[in-house]
Amino acid sequence: MNSKTTNIIIWILQGLMTLAFLMAGAMKIFTPFDQYVETMPYAAELSATIIKLIGTLEILGAIGMNVPFLIKKWHFLSPLAALGLAATMVGAIATHITRNEPYGMQVAFLIILGIVAFVRYKRIQAAD
Secondary structure (H helix, E strand, O other): OOHHHHHHHHHHHHHHHHHHHHHHHHHHHHOOHHHHHHHOHHHHHOOHHHHHHHHHHHHHHHHHHHHHHOOHHHOOHHHHHHHHHHHHHHHHHHHHHHOOOOHHHHHHHHHHHHHHHHHHHHHHHHHO
16 A cells, blocks of 8 residues: 555544544533433443543544644644543443443444554654
8 A cells, every 4th residue: 555545544544533532522511411321321320520521531632633733833732632532442441341231332442442543653653
């Protein structure tokens, strides 16, 4: 695969991850807690504040991964945002494993974690 194709794939993956984290974060922030618990039962074990904090971190992480491409002097933000999103995914995996939920969610979170790590690795590699 040539570098142009790889770059296009990375941009597509980054766009998908950005949308996924923005939507997930917005759902956690703007959906009333009682309604959120109905669709996401794990949330009943957490407070509304924690759920909103997770949503805020997801949105900030998605923004943080993209802003450095618009404002070059903020390039340090991108790896930090990726690290934060990776930590969020590890926390999500741990939460769902401790609840003995079906492994489909954990596998999905692991795939998202892998994509975030891959995109960051390729972006760092390209910067060298």
